[in-house]
Amino acid sequence: MSLDAEILPLEPEFERDGEPVATDHEDGRRLRFLVCGSVDDGKSTLIGRLLWDTKSVAEDHRAALIAKGSKQNDLSLPDFGLLLDGLKAEQEQGITIDVAYRYFQTPRRAFIVADTPGHEQYTRNMATGASTADLAVLLVDARAGLLEQTRRHAAIVHLMGIRQVVLAVNKIDLVGYDRAVFDDIELEFRAYAARLGEMAITAIPLSALKGENIVTPARENLGWYSGPTLIEALETAPTAQLSGLSFRMPIQRVSRPGETFRGYQGTVAAGSVAVGDRVVVAPSGQTVSVARIVTFDGDVERAEAGAAVTLVFDRKVDAARGDVLTAADATPLTGRDFTATLVTLQTDGLKDGARLWLKAAGRMKRVRVSIDEAYDLGAGRWTKSTTLPVNAIGRVRLHFAEDAIFDRFSDCRDTGAFILISPKTNNTVAGGMIADLAETESDGKEHVTMSLPHDLAEFILGLPAVKARRSEIEIIPDR
Amino acid sequence: MTAAAARLQTTDDNSHSSRLSPHLQALENEAIHIFREVAAEFERPVMLYSVGKDSSVLLHVARKAFWPEPIPFPLLHVDTGWKFSQMIAFRDQTARDLGLDLNVHTNPRGAAEGLSPFKHGSSYFTDVMKTEALRQALDAGRYDAAFGGARRDEDASRSKERIFSFRSPDHRWDARNQRPELWNLYNGRIARGESVRVFPLSNWTELDVWQYIKAEEIPIVDLYFAKRRPFVLRDGMIILAEDERLELWPGEVRQEGSIRFRTLGCFALSGGIFSEAETIDDIIDEITTATVSERQGRAIDRDEAGSMEKKKLEGYF
Numbered sequence: 001m002s003l004d005a006e007i008l009p010l011e012p013e014f015e016r017d018g019e020p021v022a023t024d025h026e027d028g029r030r031l032r033f034l035v036c037g038s039v040d041d042g043k044s045t046l047i048g049r050l051l052w053d054t055k056s057v058a059e060d061h062r063a064a065l066i067a068k069g070s071k072q073n074d075l076s077l078p079d080f081g082l083l084l085d086g087l088k089a090e091q092e093q094g095i096t097i098d099v100a101y102r103y104f105q106t107p108r109r110a111f112i113v114a115d116t117p118g119h120e121q122y123t124r125n126m127a128t129g130a131s132t133a134d135l136a137v138l139l140v141d142a143r144a145g146l147l148e149q150t151r152r153h154a155a156i157v158h159l160m161g162i163r164q165v166v167l168a169v170n171k172i173d174l175v176g177y178d179r180a181v182f183d184d185i186e187l188e189f190r191a192y193a194a195r196l197g198e199m200a201i202t203a204i205p206l207s208a209l210k211g212e213n214i215v216t217p218a219r220e221n222l223g224w225y226s227g228p229t230l231i232e233a234l235e236t237a238p239t240a241q242l243s244g245l246s247f248r249m250p251i252q253r254v255s256r257p258g259e260t261f262r263g264y265q266g267t268v269a270a271g272s273v274a275v276g277d278r279v280v281v282a283p284s285g286q287t288v289s290v291a292r293i294v295t296f297d298g299d300v301e302r303a304e305a306g307a308a309v310t311l312v313f314d315r316k317v318d319a320a321r322g323d324v325l326t327a328a329d330a331t332p333l334t335g336r337d338f339t340a341t342l343v344t345l346q347t348d349g350l351k352d353g354a355r356l357w358l359k360a361a362g363r364m365k366r367v368r369v370s371i372d373e374a375y376d377l378g379a380g381r382w383t384k385s386t387t388l389p390v391n392a393i394g395r396v397r398l399h400f401a402e403d404a405i406f407d408r409f410s411d412c413r414d415t416g417a418f419i420l421i422s423p424k425t426n427n428t429v430a431g432g433m434i435a436d437l438a439e440t441e442s443d444g445k446e447h448v449t450m451s452l453p454h455d456l457a458e459f460i461l462g463l464p465a466v467k468a469r470r471s472e473i474e475i476i477p478d479r
Numbered sequence: 480m481t482a483a484a485a486r487l488q489t490t491d492d493n494s495h496s497s498r499l500s501p502h503l504q505a506l507e508n509e510a511i512h513i514f515r516e517v518a519a520e521f522e523r524p525v526m527l528y529s530v531g532k533d534s535s536v537l538l539h540v541a542r543k544a545f546w547p548e549p550i551p552f553p554l555l556h557v558d559t560g561w562k563f564s565q566m567i568a569f570r571d572q573t574a575r576d577l578g579l580d581l582n583v584h585t586n587p588r589g590a591a592e593g594l595s596p597f598k599h600g601s602s603y604f605t606d607v608m609k610t611e612a613l614r615q616a617l618d619a620g621r622y623d624a625a626f627g628g629a630r631r632d633e634d635a636s637r638s639k640e641r642i643f644s645f646r647s648p649d650h651r652w653d654a655r656n657q658r659p660e661l662w663n664l665y666n667g668r669i670a671r672g673e674s675v676r677v678f679p680l681s682n683w684t685e686l687d688v689w690q691y692i693k694a695e696e697i698p699i700v701d702l703y704f705a706k707r708r709p710f711v712l713r714d715g716m717i718i719l720a721e722d723e724r725l726e727l728w729p730g731e732v733r734q735e736g737s738i739r740f741r742t743l744g745c746f747a748l749s750g751g752i753f754s755e756a757e758t759i760d761d762i763i764d765e766i767t768t769a770t771v772s773e774r775q776g777r778a779i780d781r782d783e784a785g786s787m788e789k790k791k792l793e794g795y796f
Contacts (some may be wrong), residue, residue, distance in 0.1 A: 020785035029505050100638040101631045103684050110502065112682060124659050131661040252512070253519040265545075267512045306504075308511035308544070321519050346657045359664055362519070414541035416664045426668040432662040 026038070029239050030110035033128040035444045037139025042170045045053050046208035047102060049200075053215035056104035057264035066462040074094060093266055099125045108235045123156060123391035124345035127431055131158035131417070134240045137166045137230070138189075142175045142205070146188050153206075156191070156197040156279035159314070159341060160395055161240075161409060163435070165193070165201050166233050166237040172205040174211065176359060177221045194378055205361060242304060243412040246327035247279065250361035250415065253321055255310060263294055263310035269361070269414035270407075271327060273311070274302040281319045283403045288313040290474060322363035324405050324415065332405045336438045338398045341409075342420070342432030344388045350420075350430060352386040358398065365404060370397040397438045410434030480692075498694045506687055507540060510679035511665060513642060514544035514626070516617070517677050518551050521624040525617070526580065529568040530573075532676055532699050533628030535541055536688055537680060538547040539697045542577070553580040557624075559584055559608035561596055561745040564722060569700045586612035592730040596747040597726070605748075614650050618625045623669060627678045632684045642681050648672035685755070693759045703762065705739040705754040716750030741766075 029435040037043040050056075054140070100115040114129030130136065136157040140150055157165065167189050175181045193199045204213055205225055212218030215231045248270040260387040273279065277290045285340040293300045303309045311325070321326075326332055344350050350369065358367040374385035375393040388394040398404075409416030420430040452460070460466055466473070499507065500753075526541060528534050541550050556570060574581040583650040596604040617625060622692050631638045642655050643665040658666050668673060680688070692699060702719075709720040711731045718725065719740075720733050727733065736753040756762045776793070 006743060081605060102638060103632040103682075110684075128659045128661055133661075163483045251666055255545065261547060263547075265515050275482060294547065296546040305509055308508040308515070310546075316544075333570045357668065359666065361664075362516075364668075373788060402722070419659075419661055419664045421666055421668055426666070426670060428658045428661075428666045431659065431664075 033135040034114035041139040167203040173207040199328040243270035245270040246330035273302040339435040348387040357421040368399040406434040511544040513679040524552040524624040525622040526626040537628040584616035644676040
């Protein structure tokens with residue numbers, strides 16, 4: 001190593017040079033990541049430091065920050081956490097209580113960072129941030145070591161399908177830059193993560209407050225560390241993998257501006273589609289050929305995953321919003337019963353047998369949920385359970401009144417993810433991922449589902465014959 | 480969207496889509512998905528059209544989302560009566576050129592009272608002519624979903640905003656009670672009287688907007704480009720002095736210089752910047768090296784701390 005390389009630059013090693021973000025990265029897409037950790041771990045400081053050192057903080061914001069003083073440190077540095085506290089109430093409480101999205105870029109790449117809270121009761125926000133992320137940064141206080149909370153975060157991140165993690169061992173300066181402390185934390189985490197399953201891990205010792213190993217390497221104090229800085233790890237991380245499945249496109253909307261045009265609008269979820277391809281309309285099973293792929297910029301020959309297009313078929317077909325167009329040789333899972341993993345998001349949690357709305361890829365369906373297991377984050381194992389409190393992770397079965405279509409979440413996010421909505425409050429009560437088809441289950445009862453105007457329903461419920469068996473009737477209010 | 484940026488293999492290499500970077504293409508695809516989702520699920524959507532650059536992008540993406548079908552919902556412009564006159568001319572020209580179903584609403588109360596941002600203060604003026612006016616127009620149209628061009632990178636309180644932002648029947652935004660939003664699955668279920676505000680450009684940055692305008696050759700109001708224009712300095716803001724509605728205050732002098740505007744609203748509340756950026760490339764250069772934030776010229780954001788948050792709670796867009 002040359003002598004020059006030993007000298008720490010005063011400023012970050014790169015400048016914003018006025019050039020647009022390089023688009024020569026493998027897919028040109030910006031990286032979406034989330035940062036998990038608590039206030040005490042220095043999470044706000046870490047994100048603030050990333051924004052500050054990448055010169056993503058505008059001058060008027062910088063000035064406001066410096067004017068607010070530096071209450072939390074004695075290094076004459078601004079309080080980076082103040083950059084992130086958008087809402088007044090949060091500033092007063094000193095905690096971040098929601099998911100906030102920040103945007104910054106380096107000459108190599110653009111980033112969206114989801115700032116998610118560390119308090120246990122806010123798992124819902126973490127799941128939200130994780131659902132669209134390519135990577136997670138797990139923050140650990142070097143003095144405290146691995147906490148239950150870090151394990152919990154890692155488990156949620158893994159559950160949500162994230163397969164790359166940066167373990168940021170913060171406040172390494174406060175343990176005297178001790179390599180043994182760092183090594184112990186990394187080893188312990190790798191042992192824990194191995195139990196979760198496949199996960200690529202990069203562990204980095206750093207000090208968010210001092211800006212060491214965030215953007216600027218800390219060669220003097222961390223001479224024993226030869227890995228990437230945080231920003232280098234983020235710049236080189238791959239974005240989430242494309243689905244390996246054949247063509248999938250949920251129909252979002254049928255466009256019929258006139259008698260002569262009928263187009264099926266949607267976003268290609270997996271694979272690709274070309275003019276002339278034969279595709280199946282699931283679940284009905286009809287087969288059609290693609291006559292045109294229409295876009296505003298002209299017809300195209302082929303559209304790949306991610307593209308928002310309008311398909312025109314060679315003949316009239318009975319297809320509607322919620323149906324899925326699929327490759328003829330690889331149809332999705334079709335059935336009335338599925339197994340799934342979900343995260344509960346509301347204070348009421350979820351009860352066995354709950355009847356809810358399920359929204360997935362353009363479909364809104366009624367579903368009954370059977371709860372089988374809850375994940376014990378402390379012990380790291382599944383236990384039998386028939387209820388799930390808020391912020392719980394559960395294994396469930398979904399029961400539909402008619403055939404439903406999904407892919408395994410691990411095969412395709414867009415056709416394997418769903419949310420559950422309370423018919424009572426209209427709020428989103430759970431986010432879930434399809435695991436597989438389940439054994440078809442019959443609960444021994446006959447069901448008749450009726451959708452009625454309010455006054456007619458009142459009338460029927462008032463009939464003596466119906467009144468006598470009122471306890472057997474379940475009412476799901478519609479909007 | 481899980482997929483990486485989409486690549487459209489075009490039959491014609493000169494078509495527009497081949498000019499979008501994979502990054503911009505992915506942002507456009509995401510916005511189109513959101514537009515279609517709302518059009519499919521809601522009974523009475525409307526698009527808030529403010530005539531600014533973000534609205535111009537929003538309008539362009541809306542056309543792309545439904546083409547060859549015309550945009551299947553009306554547009555709404557809340558006119559305070561104090562917009563730059565170039566904006567009004569541009570708005571009417573755009574509506575004519577594209578055959579848009581454009582509704583314009585001005586708060587009759589404020590208009591009758593002769594409210595002026597100079598005489599009555601920016602805060603009260605904005606309350607009546609923007610927030611109250613918007614509520615009137617949304618109620619009158621019984622709209623259940625309203626698209627807006629807001630971006631999360633604009634302001635700290637915006638950074639927590641959902642793509643589907645739930646509003647109570649009185650249009651209030653409760654930051655604590657927003658619905659969790661996972662993947663690209665948006666919960667559009669509402670009770671009667673409730674509504675959602677929808678932000679298809681949530682994940683765009685100011686730079687993305689300009690690069691998209693350039694790539695797609697989207698027309699925008701001329702005031703975004705630097706030109707020699709008359710102005711006065713008032714409360715540290717560069718106020719355009721082209722308008723007969725502007726009365727000079729004692730001691731004020733009309734000056735002239737090369738100025739442009741980074742955001743457009745009421746001419747009395749939108750301060751310009753000194754700039755030589757005469758082309759989109761110049762503007763992109765300017766903002767990638769800019770050291771002040773985009774909304775810095777906006778008077779309403781400077782009234783008091785947490786200003787935007789307060790306005791949003793009351794129903795401001």
